[in-house]
Amino acid sequence: MVQPRAEYPRPQFVRSSWQCLNGEWQFEIDAGDSGLERGLLERELSERIQVPFCPESELSGIGNTDFMPAVWYRRQVSIPAEWAGQRILLHFQAVDYDATVWVNGQELGRHRGGFTPFSVELPATLAGSEITLVVRARDDARSPKARGKQSQRYGNYGCLYTRTTGIWQTVWMEPVPPTALGRPRITPDVANSCFHLVQPLSGPRTGMTVQATLRDQEGVVCTVRCPADQDFAPQLTLPIPAERRHLWAPGAPYLYDLDIQLLEGETVIDQASSYAGLRSxxxxxxxxxxxxxxxxxxxxxxxxxxxxxxxxxxxxxxxxxxxxxxxxxxxxxxxxxxxxxxxxxxxxxxxxxxxxxxxxxxxxxxxxxxxxxxxxxxxxxxxxxxxxxxxxxxxxxxxxxxxxxxxxxxxxxxxxxxxxxxxxxxxxxxxxxxxxxxxxxxxxxxxxxxxxxxxxxxxxxxxxxxxxxxxxxxxxxxxxxxxxxxxxxxxxxxxxxxxxxxxxxxxxxxxxxxxxxxxxxxxxxxxxxxxxxxxxxxxxxxxxxxxxxxxxxxxxxxxxxxxxxxxxxxxxxxxxxxxxxxxxxxxxxxxxxxx
The missing domain is CATH 3.20.20.80 (Glycosidases)
Structure with a gap:
């Protein structure tokens, strides 16, 4: 079976090594939210679901549109052996509403909010092994929360629609080094013809540098470096010469490619690709x-x-x-x-x-x-x-x-x-x-x-x-x-x-x-x-x-x-x-x- 929604889920901060976890998971509805007491953390679950589609949807294979106060997911995941020595990040693009994540029976993370992503870090010792990943999602649809247009009644009415419970966007993993790039913040500056880049880092960074290379359709526009250990989040300015200046506009979107590297000397410690549009x-x-x-x-x-x-x-x-x-x-x-x-x-x-x-x-x-x-x-x-x-x-x-x-x-x-x-x-x-x-x-x-x-x-x-x-x-x-x-x-x-x-x-x-x-x-x-x-x-x-x-x-x-x-x-x-x-x-x- 073709893996659903297998495209890279974070297109403005791309690493080459990653593993999509969409597809078939074990699944069970926990109508009384008593699953932890009843042993759902330890045992096999009774149904199968296609992640990342919510259990209310046809594409999930479940199609249950009744209220589901809690749902459970379970899956065996093999972590590549070549990820040894790196930190392993498990990403959830969105889980509605309160999520708890266990790996091999140990709680590693929790998150509240049905529309935004969160991540948990797995123990580095798990590289090369098979793990048991369990997720519980609680979603009391009638309680006050940011639910958007999801109906609080059994059926749809007015401008309120079928609910979404549990995992509804991509689940995926990636390895990152002990010192790693975080998601950059890219600010266009049309007046000064440049981009400002704020680059978060995690881990020790003494003696390291951050390098950013901006490219257009003709090739390299500029390459800029700065020390990684002088600021909590290094800041770089990428100038664009007048002859290489292209604006992003509605109907005429010009995008620059952006490569970001964390270097120790000339050795690449971490790298990711992105893109940016110059517009005000x-x-x-x-x-x-x-x-x-x-x-x-x-x-x-x-x-x-x-x-x-x-x-x-x-x-x-x-x-x-x-x-x-x-x-x-x-x-x-x-x-x-x-x-x-x-x-x-x-x-x-x-x-x-x-x-x-x-x-x-x-x-x-x-x-x-x-x-x-x-x-x-x-x-x-x-x-x-x-x-x-x-x-x-x-x-x-x-x-x-x-x-x-x-x-x-x-x-x-x-x-x-x-x-x-x-x-x-x-x-x-x-x-x-x-x-x-x-x-x-x-x-x-x-x-x-x-x-x-x-x-x-x-x-x-x-x-x-x-x-x-x-x-x-x-x-x-x-x-x-x-x-x-x-x-x-x-x-x-x-x-x-x-x-x-x-x-x-x-x-x-x-x-x-x-x-x-x-x-x-x-x-x-x-x-x-x-x-x-x-x-x-x-x-x-x-x-x-x-x-x-x-x-x-x-x-x-x-x-x-x-x-x-x-x-x-x-x-x-x-x-x-x-x-x-x-x-x-x-x-x-x-x-x-x-x-």
Missing amino acids: VTIEGQAVKINGKTIFQRLVLDQGYYPDGIMTAPSDEALRRDIELSIEAGFNGARLHQKVFEERFLYHADRLGYLVWGELPDWGCGGYGPVEDHQKPDVSYVSQWLEALERDYSHPAIVGWCALNETWQPLTDTITVLDDMTRALFLAARAFDSTRPILDASGYSHRVDASDIYDSHDYEQDPVRFASNHAGLAEGKPFVNEHNGRAISLPYRGQPYFVSEFGGIWWNSEREPGDDTTSWGYGTAPRSIEEFYQRFEGLCNVLLDNPHMFGYCYTQLTDVYQEQNGIYTFDRRVKFDMERLRSIQQRTAAIEQQA
């Missing part, structure tokens, strides 16, 4: 500029769900194809909604010149966001957000961050937990990344006055009323979401503004007229496909014609289960004339004409 994101008035050019962001809401894999793409090709489908419809980017996408998606976005906004899957507590009953914070939101920022910082496709979505608690005369958590997540992103704009919350409750961007969600279906909603932006009085008639946001103060959710036009050609039970969308479904085109064009025109609007995000790329308001069907079949949708969107926007 700046704000000028109400415009958001890429490389100093105003580019209207024609974004689509992408939920990243698949009929057979749920949150896991069935193949690497499926990730790339979703981007191509979006571009074919006229979009130049996406808001990756309520999910930290597989990193391979970002790799394809980098290579295809596709703009991306990164998001934390924060839905899951009372009132949405990281607050239960408006008072109890879930601090794991901050740790997961930092893990996502660390993983994805160096991808040039990402042009903005937003941790929260549709928090709606009203403003009160006291500072609330929502205020504290919104600020904490905003400041975490700002401390980690000073090169991209940050939106405190997408739509609804804006609680950080220093937010770089301001936005709203507006699903008004009548283009005339939609235009009226947004006419006040010219006077500094934009459409601002409320909740039950109460103010939930601090005032707008002139930031770049966009409608980060709109449209969602309900269209399913197979739906019987008047049938509101088998599918769902916003407003009243158009009576004909021509009415769909007219509504789509009217709504897009309102935002394209507004000279104070820097972009929009249309809901959504595909249908997702019962929510049938996508540009494509759930299985990625074409619903509309894509050339017509593309021509509607691709005309020059008003804010671009002012540039």
Whole structure:
């Protein structure tokens, strides 16, 4: 049987030696979360599953969509003998939600958070031997946690979908030397025509150097060295001569290759390959500029769900194809909604010149966001957000961050937990990344006055009323979401503004007229496909014609289960004339004409 999802899972920090552990594992559902007491750590498990697909999915071979408070995985793994003398790292790209890892009966690691990667280090003495790897994943779907769009009911409803439990991204191993490179942080500097590289290291590094070599299509651009033992994380600047300067831009993505080596004298101790894109994101008035050019962001809401894999793409090709489908419809980017996408998606976005906004899957507590009953914070939101920022910082496709979505608690005369958590997540992103704009919350409750961007969600279906909603932006009085008639946001103060959710036009050609039970969308479904085109064009025109609007995000790329308001069907079949949708969107926007 072909090994599923066998491509390298971390394409921006690649080592040549690694072992993919996807494929068949032993598996067992632990309905009472009593497996440790019942001996599941020691014995064989009763079922078989295809990792990395979650047990709810068809591709896993299980297909159980009921609640699973805990699940167990077990597998024998042979560690190559040639890895002797090196540290052995076991990587999990994502396990939902609380994971514990045992090797030969010894607990070696634990992690909380269903969307971000973690690693455990195996004893070096295990090289050349066969080990027993056991993983328990606990996932109480009804408890407050960052779950994104996963349903808390048995079935799907509204805009909430089938749950994901346990391992749902690649599991893999790699050997690293006693002193090793960590994941680099690559910062493009367009103004000074260079890249800044911060290179974490682990282990003793006395007498060692870090060397970075930048290459373009013609060959070596520059090679830079610095001592490895003078800073906790050595910092290097890689200059690019004017004649070798190529910018990464939407639709025109130029990527440099980057080789990083840890040297002792001239002996290579560790090495990895990466890549980088030279691009800038700046704000000028109400415009958001890429490389100093105003580019209207024609974004689509992408939920990243698949009929057979749920949150896991069935193949690497499926990730790339979703981007191509979006571009074919006229979009130049996406808001990756309520999910930290597989990193391979970002790799394809980098290579295809596709703009991306990164998001934390924060839905899951009372009132949405990281607050239960408006008072109890879930601090794991901050740790997961930092893990996502660390993983994805160096991808040039990402042009903005937003941790929260549709928090709606009203403003009160006291500072609330929502205020504290919104600020904490905003400041975490700002401390980690000073090169991209940050939106405190997408739509609804804006609680950080220093937010770089301001936005709203507006699903008004009548283009005339939609235009009226947004006419006040010219006077500094934009459409601002409320909740039950109460103010939930601090005032707008002139930031770049966009409608980060709109449209969602309900269209399913197979739906019987008047049938509101088998599918769902916003407003009243158009009576004909021509009415769909007219509504789509009217709504897009309102935002394209507004000279104070820097972009929009249309809901959504595909249908997702019962929510049938996508540009494509759930299985990625074409619903509309894509050339017509593309021509509607691709005309020059008003804010671009002012540039």
